[in-house]
Amino acid sequence: MKKIGVYIHIPFCKSKCPYCDFYSLSCGQKEKSLFIASLKQEIGSYENVSADTLYIGGGTPSVLTGDEIYDVVTAAKEQFAFSGGEITLEANPSSLNAEFAEKAAAAGVNRFSLGVQSAIDGERKILGRKSSADEISKKIQMLKDVGIDNISLDVMLGVPHQSLSSLKETLDFCIGSDVPHISAYILKIEEDTFFGKNRNRFPFPDEDSVADMYEFTCDHLAKNGLKQYEISNFARPGFESRHNLKYWNCEEYLGFGPAAHSFFKKRRFFHERDLAEYIADPLKTVDDGCGGDFEEYTMLKLRLAKGLREDEVQNDFGFPIPDKMRRNAKPFADEALVVSDEAGIRITPKGFLVSNYIISHLF
Numbered sequence: 001m002k003k004i005g006v007y008i009h010i011p012f013c014k015s016k017c018p019y020c021d022f023y024s025l026s027c028g029q030k031e032k033s034l035f036i037a038s039l040k041q042e043i044g045s046y047e048n049v050s051a052d053t054l055y056i057g058g059g060t061p062s063v064l065t066g067d068e069i070y071d072v073v074t075a076a077k078e079q080f081a082f083s084g085g086e087i088t089l090e091a092n093p094s095s096l097n098a099e100f101a102e103k104a105a106a107a108g109v110n111r112f113s114l115g116v117q118s119a120i121d122g123e124r125k126i127l128g129r130k131s132s133a134d135e136i137s138k139k140i141q142m143l144k145d146v147g148i149d150n151i152s153l154d155v156m157l158g159v160p161h162q163s164l165s166s167l168k169e170t171l172d173f174c175i176g177s178d179v180p181h182i183s184a185y186i187l188k189i190e191e192d193t194f195f196g197k198n199r200n201r202f203p204f205p206d207e208d209s210v211a212d213m214y215e216f217t218c219d220h221l222a223k224n225g226l227k228q229y230e231i232s233n234f235a236r237p238g239f240e241s242r243h244n245l246k247y248w249n250c251e252e253y254l255g256f257g258p259a260a261h262s263f264f265k266k267r268r269f270f271h272e273r274d275l276a277e278y279i280a281d282p283l284k285t286v287d288d289g290c291g292g293d294f295e296e297y298t299m300l301k302l303r304l305a306k307g308l309r310e311d312e313v314q315n316d317f318g319f320p321i322p323d324k325m326r327r328n329a330k331p332f333a334d335e336a337l338v339v340s341d342e343a344g345i346r347i348t349p350k351g352f353l354v355s356n357y358i359i360s361h362l363f
């Protein structure tokens, strides 16, 4: 049986960043302990399922203590017969400490994802991030000292006051940190966030400037050996996120904790964004219907640089890429936003900026 991915959502943060609409709350020890007990109950409810990727995100997993993270990772590894896979932990540099890093490594965590966002202290301050670039460098070294070199850094594009030159400084900071993976996300201003409610108070770069930043990022990272493999993700060869690739390859995963989503046995389901409800009944989920049809598969695959491949479609569905999609791809191919050839259909870095528009027109 194919091994699945496991995602665990830790719904706690010390404070709320102004751009964030992930589900997270501040917490005391009592909430953390109750949450971990419910999480272990939910994990224990799955029998005879094997996983080869585990991703602990949030929220801020590094608000847990070293012992707590050890406990959570060990419970998941044992339940899902984990051996030798990828175990990623998200961390906020400001709350990451040596004890946590050591315990995580001892539990088997072999990959960290750190939220850098910007190496410019002024930009970081606007984003509500507390550590300085120097402190982030020390935290990266701290991870390397406990034997974890597989590190991903998150960078944000479209931050107030950001320019091409300040972005280059941030990217060079990440490249100079000698990490094998960088994620670069365009800031999306969600209505329910502090930025969404106070949009006019901040000098956000305009759309064209952000598009230039995105194209610069793809180009600059490629020149420095970090190849784009997904809309927002860049890696040295062999260091692509195995867990996240499961999402984009339309493979199965189980999500644990409030707000976590799952795709398992052809069904999609999720937990409500409600910690109290999760603590009361961690096995309660909301059914989100059938998953994995050709349309959904195509939408996910086209996020990847390799795109929708003719051989994979044939293998997974038993038919070739439909002629209609090939015809619909033609106008985008003429503008160099898409490549359509014998290998399949894929979106170019320039096309990724309008990928939703392209994908909807392919159907």
Ligand code: SF4
Pocket: 012, 013, 015, 016, 017, 020, 021, 022, 024, 058, 059, 060, 092, 115
């Ligand atoms: S630390 Fe991460 S999850 Fe928490 S509020 Fe900030 S961006 Fe959101």
